[in-house]
Amino acid sequence: MTSTTDRTPPATDHVWSVAEHLEDVLGRIRPLEPIELPLLDAQGCVLVDAVPVPAALPPFDNSSMDGYAVRVADVAAAGQEYPAVLTVVGDVAAGSADLPVVGPGQAARIMTGAPLPPGAEAVVPVEWTDGGTGQGPADAMRAHSAHPEGSGGEVRVLRPVTERLHVRARGSDVRAGELALEAGTRLGPPQIALLAALGLGTVRVRPRPRVVVMSTGSELVQPGEGLGPGQIHDSNSYQLTAAARDAGAIAYRVGAVADDAHTLRAALEDQLVRADVLVTSGGVSVGAYDVVKEALSDLGEDDEGLSWVDFRRLAMQPGKPQGFGLVGPDRTPLLALPGNPVSAYVSFELFVRPVIRTLMGREDVHRPRVAARCTEAVPSSPAGKRQFLRASYDAEAGTVAPLGGSGSHLVAALARADALMVVAEDATQVAVGEEVEVVLLG
The missing domain is CATH 2.40.340.10 (MoeA, C-terminal, domain IV)
Incomplete structure (x- = not known):
C-alpha cells in the first residue's frame, strides 16, 4: 500500500466538517498493489486488467437436450401416425472425442452438453421419439437413460425439427477476442464462473485489505463471560469487524485493550505486521482515561518521519471526536473512532468503509x-x-x-x-x- 507522506498540520481549535475530514483521509489512501490470486481466493476482489476471451465459449457445437442428433431432411415429414424411422449409429456423451458420422437415414443418441457429431444438423429431444423402444415417449425417456453405449437399433421420431434446433453454437456465449470482463470489475460468483470457463486458473486483482479492529476500555468484557460491577460486554469490536467484512475486507478482531497507554501502544505495534488498516474504538475524547489519545498523540515520528496521528473535532452528531494518522514503517492508516456504539458505527460507515473500498480499487466507495x-x-x-x-x-x-x-x-x-x-x-x-x-x- 502507498499513501502520501506529508504530515497533517498540528491539531488546532479548528472544527472539521464531515466533508473536510473525509477528503483529508481519502486523499492519503492509495489502492493496494495488485497480486495474482487463484480464482476462489480472488472472490470479492477487483480486477486490475481487462480480461479478453482467449477462445470461443462454448468451444464446439453441442446439444442442449438429451435426444438424438439427426439430419433435418430425414425427419421433415415425421408425425405421430407416420414417424421417421432412423438407424442409431452410436452414442455421444459429454466429453466424447470419437464421434460417429450421421449419414442419411441415421441418428446418434446424444446427451446434454455432448458435441454435435459430423453430419447432424439438429437434436430431436428424446420426448419426441420412442427412444428405440417402439413405444411411447414415457418409455423413450427411460430407455434413453438406460440404453448401453454403442450403435444398433432404430429410433422412431414423432416430430420434425428445424436446422440447429437444440444446438448450442460454438461461440454463442462469447467469441474469441471479445471482452469478457472489464478492469475494475468486482469478482462475484458469476464472474468467477466465467473466468473458470475461460480456462483461467489465476487472475490479477487488488487484494482485499486486512483490517485489524481493536476496542479499548477497562470496563469491557468478552461476550459469553459474566459481568462484574461497572462492566459491559464489548460490542464495538464485533460490530466493526462485521462491518469491515461487509465492506469487503479481511477483518481481524483483537480482544479489548485496557485503559493503559503502554499496553495499547504494544498491542498496536504487534498488529502492524498483519494490517492494511487499523481501527480502534473508544478513548478519543477529552476524558482522563481516553487511552487512544494519550497513547498516540505524542507518537512521534519513526526513522523516516512518517508516523503520526491527529485527533480532531468534527461538526457532526454522533461522532464528534475522531482520530486519523499513518503509523509504522508501511504508513498504515489508523482510524480512531469514538467509543459509543452508534458513534462508532456511523463513523465507520462515513470514513472507514470508504478507506477499505479505496484500498480495494473500488469505484463505489460510498454507501448510496x-x-x-x-x-x-x-x-x-x-x-x-x-x-x-x-x-x-x-x-x-x-x-x-x-x-x-x-x-x-x-x-x-x-x-x-x-x-x-x-x-x-x-x-x-x-x-x-x-x-x-x-x-x-x-
Whole structure:
C-alpha cells in the first residue's frame, strides 16, 4: 500500500466538517498493489486488467437436450401416425472425442452438453421419439437413460425439427477476442464462473485489505463471560469487524485493550505486521482515561518521519471526536473512532468503509444516498452540526422515519435501522413531509 507522506498540520481549535475530514483521509489512501490470486481466493476482489476471451465459449457445437442428433431432411415429414424411422449409429456423451458420422437415414443418441457429431444438423429431444423402444415417449425417456453405449437399433421420431434446433453454437456465449470482463470489475460468483470457463486458473486483482479492529476500555468484557460491577460486554469490536467484512475486507478482531497507554501502544505495534488498516474504538475524547489519545498523540515520528496521528473535532452528531494518522514503517492508516456504539458505527460507515473500498480499487466507495420525505418530525437538531439519525427507509413510498432518538448508546435501535437520515448543519429541525438525504445501509 502507498499513501502520501506529508504530515497533517498540528491539531488546532479548528472544527472539521464531515466533508473536510473525509477528503483529508481519502486523499492519503492509495489502492493496494495488485497480486495474482487463484480464482476462489480472488472472490470479492477487483480486477486490475481487462480480461479478453482467449477462445470461443462454448468451444464446439453441442446439444442442449438429451435426444438424438439427426439430419433435418430425414425427419421433415415425421408425425405421430407416420414417424421417421432412423438407424442409431452410436452414442455421444459429454466429453466424447470419437464421434460417429450421421449419414442419411441415421441418428446418434446424444446427451446434454455432448458435441454435435459430423453430419447432424439438429437434436430431436428424446420426448419426441420412442427412444428405440417402439413405444411411447414415457418409455423413450427411460430407455434413453438406460440404453448401453454403442450403435444398433432404430429410433422412431414423432416430430420434425428445424436446422440447429437444440444446438448450442460454438461461440454463442462469447467469441474469441471479445471482452469478457472489464478492469475494475468486482469478482462475484458469476464472474468467477466465467473466468473458470475461460480456462483461467489465476487472475490479477487488488487484494482485499486486512483490517485489524481493536476496542479499548477497562470496563469491557468478552461476550459469553459474566459481568462484574461497572462492566459491559464489548460490542464495538464485533460490530466493526462485521462491518469491515461487509465492506469487503479481511477483518481481524483483537480482544479489548485496557485503559493503559503502554499496553495499547504494544498491542498496536504487534498488529502492524498483519494490517492494511487499523481501527480502534473508544478513548478519543477529552476524558482522563481516553487511552487512544494519550497513547498516540505524542507518537512521534519513526526513522523516516512518517508516523503520526491527529485527533480532531468534527461538526457532526454522533461522532464528534475522531482520530486519523499513518503509523509504522508501511504508513498504515489508523482510524480512531469514538467509543459509543452508534458513534462508532456511523463513523465507520462515513470514513472507514470508504478507506477499505479505496484500498480495494473500488469505484463505489460510498454507501448510496437518496432523497426521501420524513414521516416523523425531528423537533431539535444541533445547529452547525450534521446529524445522522438511525432510520427506517421505505423505498416504495419514498419515505424515511427516524428510529430510537439521537442517543449514541442506543444500539437496539441501530439493529433495526436500514438507513441513516441526514439533517444538514444549517437545519435545527425537520418537519413532517420535508425532504431529507438518506444514506442506505442495506
